[in-house]
Amino acid sequence: MLRNAQIEARVSALRSAPLDAWIALSDDETKIVAKGATYQEVANALERTGDETSVIVKTPPSWLPMAV
Amino acid sequence: MRAPYRPSPSKEDKVDFYPTIRVSVGKKHAQRSRPFEALVDSGATICIFHHEIAKAIGLKIENGRKEQMNGIGGPQDVWMHPVQLFVGGELLEIEAGFAKTLPVAGILGRKGFFQFFKITFDPSSEPPGLELERIHKA
Numbered sequence: 001m002l003r004n005a006q007i008e009a010r011v012s013a014l015r016s017a018p019l020d021a022w023i024a025l026s027d028d029e030t031k032i033v034a035k036g037a038t039y040q041e042v043a044n045a046l047e048r049t050g051d052e053t054s055v056i057v058k059t060p061p062s063w064l065p066m067a068v
Numbered sequence: 069m070r071a072p073y074r075p076s077p078s079k080e081d082k083v084d085f086y087p088t089i090r091v092s093v094g095k096k097h098a099q100r101s102r103p104f105e106a107l108v109d110s111g112a113t114i115c116i117f118h119h120e121i122a123k124a125i126g127l128k129i130e131n132g133r134k135e136q137m138n139g140i141g142g143p144q145d146v147w148m149h150p151v152q153l154f155v156g157g158e159l160l161e162i163e164a165g166f167a168k169t170l171p172v173a174g175i176l177g178r179k180g181f182f183q184f185f186k187i188t189f190d191p192s193s194e195p196p197g198l199e200l201e202r203i204h205k206a
């Protein structure tokens with residue numbers, strides 16, 4: 001379950017992330033632990049630090065309501 | 069398995085909540101991707117993943133069967149490949165599309181995802197969330 005503080009931290013982390021890029025969020029999704037222009041850059045960064053729990057997120061070109 | 073909708077920034081200072089879950093994708097007897105967030109989308113006919121996920125698991129997307137899919141931005145090419153989809157503790161053998169442009173890492177659609185689960189979307193709960201129950205059809 002996401003608590004309000006987690007929600008705020010996740011949204012704040014995402015707002016600070018580069019757009020149209022790839023990032024990894026910590027397991028609790030409150031901070032960015034890796035970022036890159038490609039999925040592989042982020043995966044490699046996690047590999048280097050032995051991080052097995054973070055989740056990779058693709059950021060959109062802009063933060064707008066999404067309809068895919 | 070219950071998953072709360074995930075908050076994402078929206079325009080101005082607003083926040084939108086989306087039904088996303090953590091999944092990974094792999095090829096039989098080969099590397100599987102890191103867990104990534106994918107959007108659960110009952111409006112999508114199939115599961116579609118970003119082409120960079122394909123590269124990460126050693127797939128050359130153009131070797132797949134090319135199809136066109138309609139999206140809100142119009143038709144786009146996808147390349148179909150058999151893959152393994154990991155959802156929670158479940159391993160699903162599916163055929164998924166890979167696209168060169170996608171605003172998210174993956175979209176979980178009816179074929180390849182909804183066919184395996186009874187899914188309840190509950191935006192009225194606090195926090196809003198979705199419930200997945202694996203179904204096994206004979």
